[in-house]
Every structure is written in structure tokens, then in C-alpha cells.
Amino acid sequence: MNDRNRFPRAQRMTIVNAMLVFVMLIIVLQLWLLTATMNAYLGGDTEIVLPAAVASLVCLALNAGLLWYLYALER
Amino acid sequence: MIAKDDQKRDDAHTSSAYRAPGDIERHTVPPDGRPLDEQPRWRQDFPIDWPQDEYVSRRDLVKFMVLTSLAFATGQLWILAKTLIRRQETFPMLPVARVDDVAVGGHLVFQYPAESGPRLLVRTGGAEFVAYDQQCTHLLCPVVPHVDEGMLHCPCHNGYFDLESGRVIAGPPRRPLPRVTLEIRDGVVYATGMEDQAT
Numbered sequence: 001m002n003d004r005n006r007f008p009r010a011q012r013m014t015i016v017n018a019m020l021v022f023v024m025l026i027i028v029l030q031l032w033l034l035t036a037t038m039n040a041y042l043g044g045d046t047e048i049v050l051p052a053a054v055a056s057l058v059c060l061a062l063n064a065g066l067l068w069y070l071y072a073l074e075r
Numbered sequence: 076m077i078a079k080d081d082q083k084r085d086d087a088h089t090s091s092a093y094r095a096p097g098d099i100e101r102h103t104v105p106p107d108g109r110p111l112d113e114q115p116r117w118r119q120d121f122p123i124d125w126p127q128d129e130y131v132s133r134r135d136l137v138k139f140m141v142l143t144s145l146a147f148a149t150g151q152l153w154i155l156a157k158t159l160i161r162r163q164e165t166f167p168m169l170p171v172a173r174v175d176d177v178a179v180g181g182h183l184v185f186q187y188p189a190e191s192g193p194r195l196l197v198r199t200g201g202a203e204f205v206a207y208d209q210q211c212t213h214l215l216c217p218v219v220p221h222v223d224e225g226m227l228h229c230p231c232h233n234g235y236f237d238l239e240s241g242r243v244i245a246g247p248p249r250r251p252l253p254r255v256t257l258e259i260r261d262g263v264v265y266a267t268g269m270e271d272q273a274t
Contacts, residue, residue: 009130016133023140030147037154043250044271046158056151063144070137 012073019066026059033059166268171196171206174262180222184209187255187266194255196264197222199238204264206255207241213248227252 007015037052103123105114111127112119122128171185177198185206187194193209197220207227209217216231226244227236234246241252256268 009126013126013130013133016130016137020133020137020140023137023144027140027144027147030144030151034147034150037151041154041158046162049155049158053148053151053155056148060144060148063141067138067141070134074134 007073015073016070019070023063023066026063030056030059169266171264171266174202174259174264182220193217194266195220197238202259204257204259205238206257206266207252208255211248212250212252213246218252
């Protein structure tokens with residue numbers, strides 16, 4: 001039984017809402033990372049650039065994982 | 076009577092195959108009468124029923140937010156790429172002026188590297204020179220040296236920079252002036268590189 005049949009729409013709606021909360025939290029973190037990194041970079045401090053890029057990519061991977069699950073729900 | 080007719084009409088338009096088990100929501104029946112899962116993609120993505128429409132819009136918002144996440148990560152990678160390129164950047168050694176060409180306390184505007192923004196060479200003592208980017212780090216106005224006061228002044232918004240280090244003393248600028256490294260050989264002042272200074 002696939003996820004589409006396993007969950008009625010009301011349940012899928014709950015899952016998507018929860019997913020949206022997580023995605024928004026991660027995006028706020030990424031926005032903060034980007035502004036802090038840009039500030040440091042323009043100030044001549046480049047030490048933080050690589051760790052911040054790695055952290056942002058991890059955030060993107062988490063979001064991509066959630067998106068993958070969203071597509072799995074649709075199948 | 077009217078209510079009964081409505082109920083009959085609703086029942087006629089509601090397919091039992093269209094309802095998921097346990098789903099009490101009523102669905103509009105497509106013209107061909109097949110279940111929603113078997114409908115073309117465009118019909119699934121532009122539903123008539125409110126609950127399905129809310130689900131689709133929320134789902135699409137999640138997708139758009141993940142796209143935004145991709146944009147932020149791309150921005151981070153762009154900053155990383157700029158940092159790596161800057162680290163690998165090499166500067167030519169360029170003669171700027173003869174030592175005697177600039178009086179003590181005097182200054183000279185030059186371009187370094189060629190075709191870049193203006194730089195400012197200031198003679199602060201006998202054989203002491205400093206050079207900075209001439210553009211203020213606030214809003215790019217040209218800075219003016221005040222050697223006797225030991226500072227560089229931006230007249231646009233009254234920004235002040237230390238003449239010896241390029242660091243901000245007062246005013247709206249938050250970042251120091253990028254410095255041009257210099258070398259004096261055989262009475263000639265050479266520019267040898269650029270360095271961004273941490274705040």
C-alpha cells in the first residue's frame with residue numbers, strides 16, 4: 001500500500017503542515033547563516049565562510065529529505 | 076422538499092469510488108467519473124474542493140520554501156567561491172611614483188591593479204608611505220587625507236579612518252579601508268598587493 005492510499009487527505013494535510021513548520025525553521029536558520037556570513041565576509045573575516053557553507057548545505061539536505069518524503073506521500 | 080432534491084443531486088454527483096476509506100469529505104466528481112488518483116495531473120493540482128485545494132496550496136508552499144532553501148545554500152557557496160578566488164588572486168608589482176614625486180604630507184591617486192578603482196597613496200613621513208582604497212567603505216565617496224591629524228576623512232557622511240591602519244575611527248563606516256601593500260626600491264614606490272582588513 002502506497003502512502004497516498006495509506007493516509008487520507010486530512011492526515012496528509014497534518015503531515016504537510018508539520019513538514020512546513022520544520023522547513024520554515026530550517027530556512028530561518030539558513031537566512032541567519034547567510035546574513036552573518038555576508039557580514040563577516042565583508043568585514044574581512046573569512047574564517048567562518050567554509051563552516052557556514054557546510055551548515056547551510058546540511059540544512060538544504062534536510063529540506064531536500066523532507067521534500068523527498070513529500071513526493072513519497074504523493075505516490 | 077428542496078433539501079431532499081439537493082441531497083439526491085449531491086448523492087448523484089458523489090462517487091463511492093472517489094472516497095478514500097475513512098474520508099468523510101465530499102468530493103466533486105470529474106466529468107469522466109473516474110477517481111481523483113486516475114485524473115490527469117493538471118486536474119489533481121487545480122481541484123475544485125476546498126480541502127483538496129488547501130492541501131495542494133500548502134504542499135506547493137513547502138516546495139517553494141525548499142527552493143528558497145536552495146537559493147540560500149547557493150548564496151553561501153557563492154561567498155565561499157569568492158573567498159577562494161580572492162585567496163588565489165595574485166597582484167602584479169606596479170610602480171606608483173618616485174619617492175620625490177610626493178611631498179611629505181602630500182598624496183597621489185593611482186589605480187591598482189590597472190583599470191580598478193582609485194587608490195590613494197599618502198606620504199606620512201620621510202620614507203613612510205601608506206596606500207588605501209580611496210572609496211569610503213560606507214557609500215563609496217572618495218576619502219581625503221588629513222596627514223597632520225593622522226586620519227582620512229570622508230566628507231559625505233563624516234566618516235573618519237586612521238591614517239596608519241585604515242581602521243574606522245568615527246562615523247557610519249563599519250569596515251576599514253582596504254589597504255594597498257607597498258614596497259620602496261631604488262627611490263620608487265611599488266604597489267605589491269591588496270589586503271582586506273578584518274573589522
